[in-house]
Amino acid sequence: xxxxxxxxxxxxxxxxxxxxxxxxxxxxxxxxxxxxxxxxxxxxxxxxxxxxxxxxxxxxxxxxxxxxxxxxxxxxxxxxxxxxxxxxx
Numbered sequence: 001x002x003x004x005x006x007x008x009x010x011x012x013x014x015x016x017x018x019x020x021x022x023x024x025x026x027x028x029x030x031x032x033x034x035x036x037x038x039x040x041x042x043x044x045x046x047x048x049x050x051x052x053x054x055x056x057x058x059x060x061x062x063x064x065x066x067x068x069x070x071x072x073x074x075x076x077x078x079x080x081x082x083x084x085x086x087x088x089x
Contacts, residue, residue, distance in 0.1 A: 031060065037060060043055070053058075055070070070085060
């Protein structure tokens with residue numbers, strides 16, 4: 001019998017494409033990213049002590065530079081612009 005989402009609490013959640021696009025837009029605007037920068041947004045299970053069950057991880061990839069990772073200790077659907085750090089870059 002195959003497992004379903006309710007059997008595995010660490011299974012990926014349903015995608016939220018509109019919210020993901022919104023977060024990417026906030027990141028691009030807040031950090032003044034050029035068009036060649038790639039912004040990735042994912043919701044993952046968080047296993048760190050004191051962390052909620054899920055967190056949103058934002059990766060900023062710019063040519064020739066190290067990847068910058070931002071972690072928001074909220075589910076993707078709950079992230080608001082004010083959750084993004086002002087000085088991450």
